[in-house]
Amino acid sequence: RKKVTLGTLRSLYKKGEPITVITAHDFPSAYVGDTAGMDMILVGDSLAMVALGMEDTSEVVLEEMLLHCRSVARATKAAFTVGDLPMGTYEISPEQALETAIRFIKEGRVQSVKLEGGKEMAPTIRKITSAGIPVLGHVGLTPQRQNALGGFRVQGKTSKGAMKVLEDALAVQEAGAYAMVLEAVPAEVAALVTEKLSIPTIGIGAGNGCAGQVLVQVDMTGNFPPGRFLPKFVKKYGDVWGESFRAIEAYRDEVKTRQYPAPEHTYPISKDELEAFQR
Numbered sequence: 001r002k003k004v005t006l007g008t009l010r011s012l013y014k015k016g017e018p019i020t021v022i023t024a025h026d027f028p029s030a031y032v033g034d035t036a037g038m039d040m041i042l043v044g045d046s047l048a049m050v051a052l053g054m055e056d057t058s059e060v061v062l063e064e065m066l067l068h069c070r071s072v073a074r075a076t077k078a079a080f081t082v083g084d085l086p087m088g089t090y091e092i093s094p095e096q097a098l099e100t101a102i103r104f105i106k107e108g109r110v111q112s113v114k115l116e117g118g119k120e121m122a123p124t125i126r127k128i129t130s131a132g133i134p135v136l137g138h139v140g141l142t143p144q145r146q147n148a149l150g151g152f153r154v155q156g157k158t159s160k161g162a163m164k165v166l167e168d169a170l171a172v173q174e175a176g177a178y179a180m181v182l183e184a185v186p187a188e189v190a191a192l193v194t195e196k197l198s199i200p201t202i203g204i205g206a207g208n209g210c211a212g213q214v215l216v217q218v219d220m221t222g223n224f225p226p227g228r229f230l231p232k233f234v235k236k237y238g239d240v241w242g243e244s245f246r247a248i249e250a251y252r253d254e255v256k257t258r259q260y261p262a263p264e265h266t267y268p269i270s271k272d273e274l275e276a277f278q279r
């Protein structure tokens with residue numbers, strides 16, 4: 001498969017072919033995503049919850065993100081890679097954001113960075129892109145701001161709210177982002193925003209009118225214990241947790257009953273050597 005570049009993404013967008021994006025947080029999850037033909041792989045700060053067991057994304061620190069980015073980068077041969085700037089590493093000033101973005105490229109080994117925010121982040125996006133680092137925007141629901149938003153709520157549900165999403169999206173585009181994540185907005189609003197833009201929207205909980213889609217890999221593969229809350233927009237395409245659980249239970253039972261290891265799982269020794277040893 002040919003390496004996906006910004007040029008590839010642009011031509012997919014021009015053709016109207018949806019851009020496929022999935023998150024990954026380590027070598028195996030990136031390897032499978034890349035091999036399965038994803039156009040982009042995002043090292044989302046959602047790894048705080050799905051890989052590190054944290055309560056929300058505000059807890060994950062820069063060094064942790066960089067470690068996970070490096071492992072993803074090693075596995076990703078074709079997909080275009082994105083690292084998610086964690087809370088606290090880019091909001092203070094465009095200079096702080098550029099410093100962080102440079103670390104993602106140099107140490108994280110990803111090809112672009114993502115940051116949350118609309119209008120107010122335009123100078124920051126401009127600063128990073130002017131240094132030659134592609135930026136993926138993120139508007140609509142921005143989880144790092146959950147406390148200010150009053151939780152994980154759908155954005156753009158009123159005409160005023162929808163106008164804010166559109167203005168944010170236009171500002172992010174104007175600032176030089178190559179695409180943007182559009183999270184948790186009504187499908188009609190997302191479709192209209194997508195129509196008004198000249199760069200791709202990557203939807204999550206934003207309906208079918210976006211230029212691409214992104215999902216968190218552990219959500220869509222079903223790699224989580226039963227009973228966990230799933231947002232409405234997630235489609236569970238697999239049962240990775242169930243399959244792992246079944247395999248580990250079978251292993252446990254076979255060890256307890258001495259069915260495993262069987263003779264075919266052991267190394268041979270010649271009769272002569274064995275007799276000499278036994279003497």
Ligand code: KIV
Pocket residue numbers: 023042043044045046047084181204214215216
């Ligand atoms: O952190 C993440 O996984 C994300 C995507 C869901 C867009 O930001």
Ligand code: NA
Pocket residue numbers: 044045046057084143
């Ligand atoms: Na994120």
